[in-house]
Amino acid sequence: MHTNKTILVTGGAGYIGSHTCIKLLEAGYDVVVLDNFSNSSPEALRRVESLAGRPTTLVQGDINDHALLARLFGAHKIDAVIHFAGLKAVGESVEQPLRYYHNNVTGTLALCQAMQTAGVFNLVFSSSATVYGDPASLPIREDFATGATNPYGRSKLIIEEILSDLHRSAPEWNLALLRYFNPVGAHPSGRIGEDPSDIPNNLMPYIAQVAVGRRDHLSVFGSDYDTKDGTGVRDYIHVQDLAEGHVKALEWLDRKEGLKAINLGTGTGYSVLEMLKAFEKACGKPLPYKLVDRRPGDIASCYADPAMARDVLGWSAKLGLEAMCEDAWRWQRDNPKGYE
Ligand code: NAD
Ligand code: WQD
Numbered sequence: 453m454h455t456n457k458t459i460l461v462t463g464g465a466g467y468i469g470s471h472t473c474i475k476l477l478e479a480g481y482d483v484v485v486l487d488n489f490s491n492s493s494p495e496a497l498r499r500v501e502s503l504a505g506r507p508t509t510l511v512q513g514d515i516n517d518h519a520l521l522a523r524l525f526g527a528h529k530i531d532a533v534i535h536f537a538g539l540k541a542v543g544e545s546v547e548q549p550l551r552y553y554h555n556n557v558t559g560t561l562a563l564c565q566a567m568q569t570a571g572v573f574n575l576v577f578s579s580s581a582t583v584y585g586d587p588a589s590l591p592i593r594e595d596f597a598t599g600a601t602n603p604y605g606r607s608k609l610i611i612e613e614i615l616s617d618l619h620r621s622a623p624e625w626n627l628a629l630l631r632y633f634n635p636v637g638a639h640p641s642g643r644i645g646e647d648p649s650d651i652p653n654n655l656m657p658y659i660a661q662v663a664v665g666r667r668d669h670l671s672v673f674g675s676d677y678d679t680k681d682g683t684g685v686r687d688y689i690h691v692q693d694l695a696e697g698h699v700k701a702l703e704w705l706d707r708k709e710g711l712k713a714i715n716l717g718t719g720t721g722y723s724v725l726e727m728l729k730a731f732e733k734a735c736g737k738p739l740p741y742k743l744v745d746r747r748p749g750d751i752a753s754c755y756a757d758p759a760m761a762r763d764v765l766g767w768s769a770k771l772g773l774e775a776m777c778e779d780a781w782r783w784q785r786d787n788p789k790g791y792e
Contacts, residue, residue, distance in 0.1 A: 453480040458528055459702065460484045460572075462515055462563065463536030464508070465492035467646040468578070468635055470500050471695040472534065474644075477504035479699050484509045484528050487537065491649060493791040499643045515559035518566065525570035532574035532702055535563060538607070541653055542582075542749065545604035556607035557614075564618060573624045574705040576698055577615060579631045579713065580608050581687070581754060590721075591757035594631070594713050601749055612713065619711040626708055628701040633687035633717035633756050635694050637776040638783035645783030646691075647790030655727060656688070656776075660784035663735040670739065672724050674746035679753055683724035687717040687755035690771035690779070700765040717756025718769040726773075734777035735785070 459476055463469045464485030470492075476483050477500070485497060485508050494510070501507050509528070513520040515537045524530075538556045539545070545552040560577075567575065584592050585599035600606035612629050619625045636656040638645030651667075652658040661667045675682040697716045704712075722730075732739050762768045 455480040457531040458482040458484060460486060460524070460528070460530045460533045461536065462486045462533065463492075463538065463578075465489060465494065465496045466536055468632070468691060468694060469536040470496045470644050471639055471691045472536070472698045473497070473500045473508060474504045474639065475695040475699050477506045477508070481702075482509075484511060484524070484530065486511045486513060486515065486524065488512065488514045491539070493647065495791040496644055496647075503639065503641055503643055515563050516554070518562055521562060521566035522569070525566055525572065530570065530572050532576065532705055533563065533567060533572065534576040534698055534702075535560065536578045538578065540604060542602050542604045543653065545607070546602050549603040552603045552607050557610050560611045560614065564614075573622075574626045574702075575615070576628045576630060576701045576705065577611065579612055579629045580605070581631050581633045581715070581717065581756065583609050583612065583631060584754070586751045587754065590753055591719060591755050592715065593757045594715055594760055616711060623710070625711070626705040627711040628704060629711070629713040630697065630701060631713060631715050632694060633689050633715070633754070635691050636688045637690040637692065637771070637779045639692065640779055640782070642779070642782035642786040645780065645787065647787075655686075655724060656780055659728060659731045659739065660780050662739050663731060663737070663781060664784050664788045666788065668740065670728065670741040671744045672728075672741050673744060673750060675743040677746075677752040679723055681723050681725050684750055685721040685723050685753040685755065687719065687721055688727065688773070688776055689716060689718050689769055690776050692779075693769040693771050697761065697765065697767045700767040704765050712764060714761050714764060715756040715758060716761055717758050719756055719758040721753055721755035722773060730773045731777045731781065734774070734781045
């Protein structure tokens with residue numbers, strides 16, 4: 453199948469972007485990737501092409517480069533943009549707020565300006581459950597109050613507000629703001645996956661590195677939360693399901709319904725210790741851990757009400773915890789040093 457449509461994927465070499473590029477190619481879209489490789493490797497794209505059996509077009513560069521964007525939109529007839537490019541480390545954003553606002557907020561402005569000039573009005577934006585701050589109740593619905601506790605989260609909120617203003621200014625804009633919960637797992641081939649360049653901030657890649665022997669134990673941040681076993685509870689979603697959600701979001705843009713913020717989660721929360729147990733089962737060995745203090749800024753529990761994604765996009769997560777851990781383990785076991 454070929455759709456005759458070309459999608460610009462910013463950040464397409466990254467963790468979620470690479471998995472989404474495969475789904476797009478499989479669904480018959482042509483794909484142009486814009487990435488500066490600040491947190492990814494060209495090898496990821498080579499593997500995307502070999503898994504999908506089709507090429508992508510790579511434009512190496514920065515979303516803040518206006519001249520490059522103008523050339524890109526001049527050279528390719530783009531039907532829609534999926535905008536993953538961004539910096540995402542919460543702690544780093546506290547240390548370097550200007551870098552985060554420049555990259556994420558100013559970069560998105562540059563992209564939207566170039567889209568407007570080129571007459572491209574279809575955008576899928578990578579937002580985050582972090583925009584809900586500490587939610588008043590669970591599960592989290594899209595109409596809940598928003599709030600940010602760090603510059604990374606604030607950059608996502610600011611962008612959501614900019615995109616809302618854009619939509620109010622001109623009705624031809626179609627904008628899907630996808631609020632991801634906790635993406636984990638990898639492509640079932642074990643050929644692409646999450647490849648943190650530093651010590652992992654997130655739970656699943658940290659556990660995977662303990663399993664492969666790169667770290668000696670997991671520190672469990674807090675065991676006195678008001679949760680099932682005292683450890684933090686999150687809505688982990690398989691990156692393959694998440695990628696599929698983007699294909700559905702493109703189809704929704706075509707229905708020209710304007711702007712919508714939509715949760716992409718499973719609706720199920722698992723604790724840190726449940727995640728650890730499930731990963732031990734997948735890798736077939738016990739994994740050492742220590743209970744330590746809470747990590748500043750963390751909340752006790754967070755999981756989605758996934759009803760809107762089902763009703764609006766016709767999308768629900770299909771893959772469970774077992775697949776998340778098995779696929780993450782296959783990737784880590786077969787690529788102990790990532791793409792290196
Ligand atoms: P990632 O770091 O693996 O991918 C981001 C990609 O964007 C990388 O390839 C990086 O090189 C590229 N990039 C960054 N800044 C750029 C710039 N200025 N110009 C061009 N390319 C640039 O991250 P990911 O996990 O795939 O996340 C993708 C998006 O989803 C991000 O916007 C992130 O904030 C958002 N998100 C991620 C999570 C998560 O936990 N992974 C959760 C919610 C939202
Ligand atoms: C999950 C749970 C930790 C590491 C972050 C961002 C959020 C979004 C997703 C982008 C928590 C515990 C973790 C470890 C642990 N990203 N943990 N030991 O904090 O829910 O969300 O990533 O938008 O914005 O804040 O994900 O994977 O870091 O933590 O015990 O070494 O695992 O306390 O309960 P988090 P996480």
